[in-house]
Amino acid sequence: xxxxxxxKPHGWCPRRGEICLxxxxxxxxxxVISTDALNRFSLDVCIVPxxxxxxxxxxxxxKLKAGEGGLNHDSWVKCDQVTTLEKxxxxxxxxxxxxxxxxxxxxxxxxxxxxxx
Numbered sequence: 244x245x246x247x248x249x250x251k252p253h254g255w256c257p258r259r260g261e262i263c264l265x266x267x268x269x270x271x272x273x274x275v276i277s278t279d280a281l282n283r284f285s286l287d288v289c290i291v292p293x294x295x296x297x298x299x300x301x302x303x304x305x306k307l308k309a310g311e312g313g314l315n316h317d318s319w320v321k322c323d324q325v326t327t328l329e330k331x332x333x334x335x336x337x338x339x340x341x342x343x344x345x346x347x348x349x350x351x352x353x354x355x356x357x358x359x360x
Contacts, residue, residue, distance in 0.1 A: 251335040256282045260341045262312035264334040272338060274320055274349060287327040293318045303356045305348045313339025322352035
C-alpha cells in the first residue's frame with residue numbers, strides 16, 4: 244500500500260508509541276520510545292528499529308502482526324538495539340500508533356535487554 248507523504252507541519256514531531264519511518268539508507272520503520280516532552284524539544288528521538296526478519300535466537304524481539312501500527316507485514320521489534328536518531332530523519336506522517344499492550348511488551352523487553360529490572 245503506497246503512503247502519501249506530505250510536508251511536515253511546523254512543530255510536528257514523532258510521538259511516543261508511534262511507528263515512524265526514518266530516512267536512512269532507505270526508509271526504515273522504528274517505534275518511538277522517548278517521552279513526548281523530549282520529542283517536542285530535543286533534536287533527537289529515542290527509537291527501537293523494526294525488522295521484517297524473524298531471528299528465533301533473539302527472545303527480546305516482540306512480534307507485531309501485520310496491520311498493527313500501520314505495518315504491512317508481520318515484524319519484530321529489535322529491543323536489543325535501542326538508539327537515537329535525529330528527529331529530522333522522521334518521515335511525516337507516522338505509519339500508526341501501537342496499542343498500550345504492544346508498547347508494554349516492548350518496554351518490558353527493553354528493560355530486560357538493558358538490565359533495568
